[in-house]
Amino acid sequence: MNGQITPAFSQALADVLRRRREAKGMSLAKLAELAGLAQTYPGRLEKKERVPTVDVAHALARALDASCQSWSGTLKSA
Secondary structure, three states: OOOEOOHHHHHHHHHHHHHHHHHOOOOHHHHHHHHOOOOOHHHHHHOOOOOOEHHHHHHHHHHOOOOHHHHHHHHHHO
8 A cells, every 4th residue: 555545435534534523523623733734634635625645544533532443334334
């Protein structure tokens, strides 16, 4: 793997990301801050305008007190 997530996986990730972030009552700006990303990047991911790297996906999961592994069942069924 080259550190890039496939577009199909990225689209499913975008949906999970939005649901988890909203369930925590977290703003996109706060998510970006906690994940160490540019402020606009999580929103672009949720709008499916960007495909994150594996490292970014892990950073987002950590910022949401989760892990990419814990999302795998949700992502596979999406």
